[in-house]
Amino acid sequence: MSDTEATVQVLRELVPEELQAPRVAIICGSGLSGLVASLRHSVLVSYDKLPGFVQSTVPGHKSSLAFGFMGSGAGVPVVAMLGRFHPYEGHKLSSVVYPVRVMANMGVKNIIITNAAGALNPNLSVGTIVVVHDHIALPNLTGMNPLLGPQTNPSLPRFLPLSDAYSRMLRKLVFRAARDLSIERDALAEGTYAWVSGPTYETPAEGRFLRAAGADVVGMSTVPEVVAAREENMNVLVLSLVTNAVVIPLGYESVRDEFEAEIAGTSTKAVVDEVVSHEEVLAIGKIKGDLMKSLVEKILDLLPTDV
């Protein structure tokens, strides 16, 4: 029996039979566990009961899986991670993606991955939900790829194409859901997510670099999960909630100019001194959580029955 099969075996003992075949997995990003507040017949399973699972150590992430039905009518059976694992917590990449492999082993075919992210694109304001259509993963390109090493399951592809990682069908469904809910057009955008390891937020020069490379938002999660989910042949949807702007010009102003202006008694342009914090990230999650929740519920309502 493989490791993931052993974990699924434990879940089968802890979760009632009618919840054992989820169609959709949801990963809740920082401060976004309220996304699944409307789960019906829900059963929570703490990660410490599950072999192979580690613990979420980040504020705004709980260490439990939630099973239940979500959406209108009978609803769709879902399994949600109320907290995720990040490499910066000290978790190995194989641990970070382990829950995705377990959910795939349970037969889940669709995954909605959410996260909090900083905006690199100046057209994105705080609170916008970005439907991710591509990613830039410097860690993947430089030797920190979750698929490095012996294959956990040799029947999965060794060389995984990622040109179509983000399901067009699911992305389109988001916009249909938004129209059905009369969500204003500017509340949603499309973009490319840059994955960084964290836990430091970006310097202004790093922000400029990632923006120049074509990224719209930046965050510290998601991509390893996307890679594992694609290896497991799931349909992937990623929704990033913009919680802050990455202040690209901050720190760039010349202190020599400032010093010389002080001596001359003239004034210089005021330096912006916004500093991002995790508290701010969580606060935006709280404010926009209901919108994200309605959107996810409507996406589940619209999900074709054959996927």
Ligand SMILES: O=P(O)(O)O[C@@H]1C[C@H](O)[C@@H](CO)O1
């Ligand atoms: O788990 P996500 O990607 O939603 O969390 C973001 C990235 C860091 O974990 C944290 C920084 O504030 O929020």
